[in-house]
Amino acid sequence: MRIVLVGQPNSGKSTIFNQVAGYKAVTSNFPGTTVKYLKGKVNFVGEIFEIVDLPGTYSLTSLDLAELVSRNYLLKGEADVVINVVDASILSRSLELTIQLLEFGIPLVLCLNFMDEAARKGLNIDSSKLSSILGVPVVECIAVKGIGINKLFLTALKMGKVKKKGREILYSKDVEDVIEELETKVLTLSSKLKVPARFLAIKLLENDDEFISAVKDEELIAEVKILQDRLSKRHGKPSYLVISAERHASALNIFEEAVKVGVAKVLLRDKIDSLLMHKHLGYVFLFIFLYGFFNIVFTFGKYLEEPLISFFEDFLIPEVSFLPINTLFKQVLKGLLEGLAGGIGIVLPYLVPFLIGLAVVEDMGYLPRIAFLMDTFLHRVGLHGKSVVPLILGYGCNVPAIMSTRILESERDRFLTATLSTFIPCAARTTIIFGLVAFYIGPNAALLIYLLNILVVAALGKLLSKVTPEAIPIGMVMEVPPYQIPSIKVVLSKTWLRIKDFVVVAWPLLILGSIVLSLLEYYSLNNLLNLFVSPLTKVLDLPQPVGVTLIFGVLRKELALVMLMQALETTNVLTVMSKTQILTFTLFTLFYVPCIATIAALERELGIKKTFFVTILTLIVATFIAFTSKEIVTLLQIFS
Amino acid sequence: MVSLDKAPLGVKVKVVDILGGKGIIQRLNELGIFPGTCVTVLQSGILRGPLLVSVGGRNVALSRGVAKKIIVEVYK
Ligand SMILES: Nc1nc2c(ncn2[C@@H]2O[C@H](COP(=O)(O)OP(=O)(O)O)[C@@H](O)[C@H]2O)c(=O)[nH]1
Ligand SMILES: [Mg+2]
Numbered sequence: 001m002r003i004v005l006v007g008q009p010n011s012g013k014s015t016i017f018n019q020v021a022g023y024k025a026v027t028s029n030f031p032g033t034t035v036k037y038l039k040g041k042v043n044f045v046g047e048i049f050e051i052v053d054l055p056g057t058y059s060l061t062s063l064d065l066a067e068l069v070s071r072n073y074l075l076k077g078e079a080d081v082v083i084n085v086v087d088a089s090i091l092s093r094s095l096e097l098t099i100q101l102l103e104f105g106i107p108l109v110l111c112l113n114f115m116d117e118a119a120r121k122g123l124n125i126d127s128s129k130l131s132s133i134l135g136v137p138v139v140e141c142i143a144v145k146g147i148g149i150n151k152l153f154l155t156a157l158k159m160g161k162v163k164k165k166g167r168e169i170l171y172s173k174d175v176e177d178v179i180e181e182l183e184t185k186v187l188t189l190s191s192k193l194k195v196p197a198r199f200l201a202i203k204l205l206e207n208d209d210e211f212i213s214a215v216k217d218e219e220l221i222a223e224v225k226i227l228q229d230r231l232s233k234r235h236g237k238p239s240y241l242v243i244s245a246e247r248h249a250s251a252l253n254i255f256e257e258a259v260k261v262g263v264a265k266v267l268l269r270d271k272i273d274s275l276l277m278h279k280h281l282g283y284v285f286l287f288i289f290l291y292g293f294f295n296i297v298f299t300f301g302k303y304l305e306e307p308l309i310s311f312f313e314d315f316l317i318p319e320v321s322f323l324p325i326n327t328l329f330k331q332v333l334k335g336l337l338e339g340l341a342g343g344i345g346i347v348l349p350y351l352v353p354f355l356i357g358l359a360v361v362e363d364m365g366y367l368p369r370i371a372f373l374m375d376t377f378l379h380r381v382g383l384h385g386k387s388v389v390p391l392i393l394g395y396g397c398n399v400p401a402i403m404s405t406r407i408l409e410s411e412r413d414r415f416l417t418a419t420l421s422t423f424i425p426c427a428a429r430t431t432i433i434f435g436l437v438a439f440y441i442g443p444n445a446a447l448l449i450y451l452l453n454i455l456v457v458a459a460l461g462k463l464l465s466k467v468t469p470e471a472i473p474i475g476m477v478m479e480v481p482p483y484q485i486p487s488i489k490v491v492l493s494k495t496w497l498r499i500k501d502f503v504v505v506a507w508p509l510l511i512l513g514s515i516v517l518s519l520l521e522y523y524s525l526n527n528l529l530n531l532f533v534s535p536l537t538k539v540l541d542l543p544q545p546v547g548v549t550l551i552f553g554v555l556r557k558e559l560a561l562v563m564l565m566q567a568l569e570t571t572n573v574l575t576v577m578s579k580t581q582i583l584t585f586t587l588f589t590l591f592y593v594p595c596i597a598t599i600a601a602l603e604r605e606l607g608i609k610k611t612f613f614v615t616i617l618t619l620i621v622a623t624f625i626a627f628t629s630k631e632i633v634t635l636l637q638i639f640s
Numbered sequence: 641m642v643s644l645d646k647a648p649l650g651v652k653v654k655v656v657d658i659l660g661g662k663g664i665i666q667r668l669n670e671l672g673i674f675p676g677t678c679v680t681v682l683q684s685g686i687l688r689g690p691l692l693v694s695v696g697g698r699n700v701a702l703s704r705g706v707a708k709k710i711i712v713e714v715y716k
Contacts, residue, residue: 280686372692
């Protein structure tokens with residue numbers, strides 16, 4: 001049995017998925033975070049079944065790549081039953097997708113999620129009435145609290161077995177006539193495409209690009225055209241608008257029949273929003289927020305880092321020195337310990353508070369507000385509205401950021417945004433900024449790096465948008481969901497999900513990298529590598545032993561930090577590097593070649609050529625920025 | 641009748657027409673903006689930034705270019 005979750009963005013699909021499949025999907029109070037589907041085998045309520053979390057889709061008239069993923073999945077016909085997850089607080093709008101799913105003729109369960117929000121809005125939903133209008137079971141849920149989930153899946157399993165379809169919602173008489181006429185003509189095509197004839201007829205009348213191009217028969221195309229014209233003549237607008245307006249009207253009618261609208265509670269959060277999104281004050285709060293965020297994360301990190309580092313300094317490292325000088329075994333052991341210590345002592349102290357903070361902010365719903373405030377500046381650098389979603393996600397990790405460019409409509413925007421996303425300091429680079437610049441120079445210097453980074457990204461955006469041909473932009477059209485109080489459980493599971501990625505993927509790499517470095521040192525091969533990078537380190541005025549860390553940093557950015565300590569044979573970097581050098585090193589690692597995982601993601605989304613271009617671009621930018629900053633700092637004698 | 645970006649803040653206005661191509665009309669439809677829908681502009685960003693618009697009990701951010709294409713009627 002395969003149960004598939006379908007619904008508009010932010011309706012709680014991933015939350016429901018996680019409730020039964022364990023925390024695997026990242027949820028956030030932000031439209032567009034799930035861009036590919038996720039499967040899970042679960043054993044729930046005594047049955048084993050497969051559950052699929054699809055990217056959010058507003059309709060089955062696909063517009064962006066993420067929505068296309070969902071539609072194509074459904075068209076493959078592998079779902080036994082669909083759970084249509086809707087945000088009950090915006091039921092009327094959500095029903096338009098439900099109507100399309102009914103047209104698709106698949107066994108359906110309607111999940112009325114966000115019942116808590118609906119109650120706050122004063123919506124009194126009669127679910128049994130709704131169920132009889134639609135002809136499908138309706139289950140009320142509050143997914144974040146786990147309320148209704150058991151019943152939802154019991155119902156879905158039952159529906160998947162009996163395979164009963166819901167009721168068709170009829171259009172008005174003259175539209176129905178046209179649909180029926182076309183239906184009789186597309187029977188062969190519909191069985192070939194394995195979609196219901198009525199669904200196909202409606203999509204053709206809507207002039208759906210994909211289905212229209214699936215029609216190879218000239219005669220049929222002409223007939224579709226005639227029927228489209230008949231609709232549009234009678235209603236005085238294009239046929240696709242006739243259909244969508246009718247569907248809208250049906251949804252409104254169903255809503256009015258099944259829902260009593262009472263008085264909405266006036267909430268504090270609406271007042272908060274008028275401050276946080278205010279045209280002037282909004283920016284003040286944004287700055288205070290960012291300032292506070294980085295200082296809190298840094299304070300926590302530093303508080304954790306210092307004792308951990310000295311623990312390793314005092315206990316572990318000396319133990320090793322008792323071993324006989326310069327055996328291979330000792331060298332490997334040393335690398336292993338240093339990799340281990342680097343993970344615990346340097347990376348985790350900053351990574352953990354940063355990820356917790358990020359999870360809180362994501363769940364609160366402040367991110368779309370930032371998108372709103374930043375939109376006008378993005379416009380100025382040639383990007384459009386929704387590009388801010390990937391850019392902001394980039395602060396967590398560049399890989400999902402690049403993947404989420406699928407929510408953008410034009411190829412140009414996807415390319416520009418993906419390229420710029422690779423310059424955003426992800427969590428790994430954040431640990432480097434915190435562990436080096438904030439720790440040795442000061443938290444405000446770290447904050448300045450973030451600001452500099454934004455300026456560089458903006459300048460690059462401007463430059464790149466000048467040289468790439470302008471597509472016709474659809475400006476920002478983005479939902480701004482209400483604030484939520486973050487659930488501790490969700491925040492912790494999300495943080496754990498992301499830390500797990502560090503522990504299972506990055507940490508072994510760190511340890512392996514450290515061991516390899518030890519071995520290189522043992523055979524004195526590291527000098528060879530350092531020599532290879534020496535033109536660069538010389539230009540940037542960095543100590544030559546740093547070279548090897550830059551090479552390894554490509555595997556995983558944290559590696560550059562951990563190996564830096566190893567290569568310089570100290571945990572107090574300041575003894576061997578000046579503040580200027582620390583700054584140069586950080587800036588270079590911040591901007592240069594994204595890590596392997598990011599390169600792979602770029603390759604998937606943009607292809608090999610553009611990935612190569614981006615990689616070279618990052619190298620040039622990194623060298624330029626690091627060099628310029630070194631010159632300026634030296635010239636102005638900032639650290640002396 | 642004015643375009644939405646010229647509508648007064650905090651006042652309920654009614655959409656009478658949406659100009660522009662299929663892509664933009666469908667996007668707006670998906671968020672519940674149709675001819676006949678009532679909307680309220682809540683905020684208007686600086687430097688010709690986006691508008692925050694309340695529609696059907698949900699807030700939606702619209703860039704000014706998009707708002708220009710939405711023709712509304714302001715009740716007196
Ligand atoms: N108040 C409330 N919040 C919910 C409910 N279900 C999910 N959420 C929150 O809504 C946001 C979006 O959920 P998510 O699962 O990511 O939505 P998706 O885009 O459909 O996958 C998250 O912040 C959830 O914590 C609910 O029933 N009530
Ligand atoms: Mg999701």
